[in-house]
Each structure stands twice: as C-alpha cells, then as structure tokens.
Amino acid sequence: MANVLDYSTDNCSIGRALSVLGEKWTMLVLRDVFNGVRRFEDMHERIGAPRQVLSHRLGRLVDEGLLRRVPYREQGQRQRNEYRLTEKGLDLYPALVALLRWGDRWLVDMDGPSVTLHHKDCGAQIDVTVRCAEGHELASARDARPQPGPGARLRPVAVADTPAGS
Amino acid sequence: MANVLDYSTDNCSIGRALSVLGEKWTMLVLRDVFNGVRRFEDMHERIGAPRQVLSHRLGRLVDEGLLRRVPYREQGQRQRNEYRLTEKGLDLYPALVALLRWGDRWLVDMDGPSVTLHHKDCGAQIDVTVRCAEGHELASARDARPQPGPGARLRPVAVADTPAGS
Numbered sequence: 001m002a003n004v005l006d007y008s009t010d011n012c013s014i015g016r017a018l019s020v021l022g023e024k025w026t027m028l029v030l031r032d033v034f035n036g037v038r039r040f041e042d043m044h045e046r047i048g049a050p051r052q053v054l055s056h057r058l059g060r061l062v063d064e065g066l067l068r069r070v071p072y073r074e075q076g077q078r079q080r081n082e083y084r085l086t087e088k089g090l091d092l093y094p095a096l097v098a099l100l101r102w103g104d105r106w107l108v109d110m111d112g113p114s115v116t117l118h119h120k121d122c123g124a125q126i127d128v129t130v131r132c133a134e135g136h137e138l139a140s141a142r143d144a145r146p147q148p149g150p151g152a153r154l155r156p157v158a159v160a161d162t163p164a165g166s
Numbered sequence: 167m168a169n170v171l172d173y174s175t176d177n178c179s180i181g182r183a184l185s186v187l188g189e190k191w192t193m194l195v196l197r198d199v200f201n202g203v204r205r206f207e208d209m210h211e212r213i214g215a216p217r218q219v220l221s222h223r224l225g226r227l228v229d230e231g232l233l234r235r236v237p238y239r240e241q242g243q244r245q246r247n248e249y250r251l252t253e254k255g256l257d258l259y260p261a262l263v264a265l266l267r268w269g270d271r272w273l274v275d276m277d278g279p280s281v282t283l284h285h286k287d288c289g290a291q292i293d294v295t296v297r298c299a300e301g302h303e304l305a306s307a308r309d310a311r312p313q314p315g316p317g318a319r320l321r322p323v324a325v326a327d328t329p330a331g332s
Binding site: 004005007008009010011012013014015016017018020021022024027028031034035036037042045046047085088090091092093094095096097098099100101102103104105106107108109111112113114115116117118119120121122124125126127128129130131132133134136138140141142143144145146147148149150151152153 | 170171173174175176177178179180181182183184186187188190193194197200201202203208211212213251254256257258259260261262263264265266267268269270271272273274275277278279280281282283284285286287288290291292293294295296297298299300302304306307308309310311312313314315316317318319
C-alpha cells in the first residue's frame with residue numbers, strides 16, 4: 001500500500017481476530033470442538049489447561065458468539081452444558097486448517113502428522129489455498145498486494161516517541 | 167475419527183504451531199513484516215508492545231526460523247537489523263489471510279475493513295478457500311472428516327483425573 005506506516009492499526013482485522021482468539025488455550029479449545037470434543041471434562045483432559053482458565057476461555061467464546069451452550073444430562077448426574085460451534089465459530093475453519101497445515105509442514109515429528117483432514121464426499125486430503133476472486137491461485141505472499149480498505153484511517157500526526165528508559 | 171478421545175494431543179500440529187505463534191504480539195509482528203514493516207522502531211510504534219517484549223518476540227521468531235535479521239545502516243547512525251520473512255515465515259501467509267478475512271466478516275466497523283488484499287497480476291481481491299486434493303471446495307467444516315494420521319498416538323491408559331480442589 002501507499003505507505004503502510006501512515007495508516008492506523010486500530011481497526012486491523014487481524015488485531016481484532018487475535019483480541020478474541022489470542023489468549024492462551026483458546027485456539028486449542030476451538031480445535032477440540034471442531035474435532036467433536038464438546039464436554040468440559042474431555043477438553044480439560046486433552047488440553048491440560050487449569051480448570052478455572054478453561055472455564056474462563058469457554059465463557060469468553062460463548063460471550064463472543066463463537067460457541068453456544070447446549071444442556072445435556074447423563075443418567076444419575078446433574079444437568080451440564082456441552083459446547084457447540086455457532087456459525088461465527090464454524091467460519092474459523094480455514095484459519096485452523098491453515099495453522100494445522102503449517103504445523104504439518106514445519107513442526108512435525110518423523111512419523112508424520114497426528115491428524116489428516118479429508119473431504120467427506122471423496123476422501124481426498126484437504127488444504128487451504130489462497131486464491132483471488134478471478135480464480136487465480138497465489139503461490140505466495142509475494143503475489144499479493146495489500147491496499148488501504150474502505151475503513152482505512154490515517155494515523156494521527158506523528159508525535160516524537162520517547163524510547164523507554166531514555 | 168474413530169474416537170478422538172483415544173488419541174494423544176502431544177504431537178498435534180495446531181498445538182505445535184501455537185507454541186511458536188501463540189504468545190501475545192507474535193502474530194501482529196508477523197502481520198507487520200508481511201506488510202513490509204521491517205524495522206524495530208516502526209513495529210514498536212504500530213503494535214504498541216513494550217520494547218523488551220517486542221524484542222523478545224522478534225528474537226524468538228528468528229530462533230524458530232520464521233524471520234531473519236538483515237543489517238542496514240542509516241546515514242550517521244549505527245548499524246541496525248531489519249527483519250525479513252524466511253520461507254517458513256512466508257508459508258504462514260494462508261493462516262494470516264484466514265484470520266484477516268474472519269475478522270473482516272465478523273469484527274469489522276461500519277466503514278469496512280482497514281486493508282484489502284489483491285492479486286498483484288489481476289487486482290482481484292484474495293481470500294482463502296478450503297479445498298481437497300481432487301479440487302472440490304468445502305463449504306464448511308461439516309464437509310470434512312478428521313482421521314488419525316501416520317503419527318497418531320494412542321493416549322496412555324486413562325488414569326482417574328482428580329478435579330482441582332476435590
């Protein structure tokens with residue numbers, strides 16, 4: 001873009017996404033729900049987050065509209081809630097697949113990935129691709145150009161920053 | 167998959183990706199470098215992380231092989247380093263675009279996104295899509311099926327968990 005340094009980051013969509021998703025454990029909770037793990041005790045065992053923290057993260061995801069609570073009752077137990085993805089939560093799937101695939105390519109052990117994802121209909125493995133509205137596939141970020149969008153805001157006139165400790 | 171609860175999450179690629187990317191500010195640093203912001207002072211101004219924290223995050227990204235340092239010298243100043251993406255860092259582009267687009271859809275102000283991404287060659291806007299190796303586009307996570315991969319590990323035989331505080 002013209003000069004990226006002239007623009008404010010206040011309404012950056014990545015910044016906003018991370019303000020919802022960036023807390024420790026949150027993405028792992030979503031991974032679990034995408035994998036069909038919906039109950040607190042199961043997540044607690046798999047994720048290893050302290051109970052209070054896990055409970056806070058789940059509450060936040062409900063408040064933000066990514067998960068909803070659905071009551072269930074096992075025989076002889078009190079009623080509990082399980083967690084299901086809303087439309088807003090389901091819509092994060094491409095981001096989670098992209099992180100998974102990056103991990104598969106760069107951080108995997110010799111024996112290969114622990115999970116593979118397949119198209120239900122044909123069984124072929126799935127991946128994310130970056131494409132433009134004309135259908136061209138982009139090989140890398142170098143084929144893309146960021147531009148100020150309709151909500152772009154110029155930064156306030158620069159004030160001399162004082163480095164910490166000076 | 168058979169029963170997701172039978173499998174270990176120790177070598178989950180999402181978990182591993184987040185162990186590199188999940189610290190506060192790290193993804194914003196990468197966003198900036200993808201946007202051509204390469205210098206410490208510019209990142210500091212845009213991201214607002216404390217200098218020591220930003221410095222630590224940059225060091226970690228270099229250690230993990232996502233960024234590399236390239237020396238530069240402005241007239242009359244001492245030599246400094248700027249930060250550029252390695253192949254491993256560039257390969258995160260689909261994940262960042264996916265987060266951006268999710269933020270665009272769900273968290274944006276009335277005036278629209280602050281940045282739009284375009285294919286350099288044709289100018290059309292870009293997005294991420296989830297597709298299988300046969301070329302079918304998946305409309306949602308419901309069209310996908312996770313399966314134990316070659317590195318899948320069964321969890322050790324379950325030990326009764328003791329809830330905290332009991």
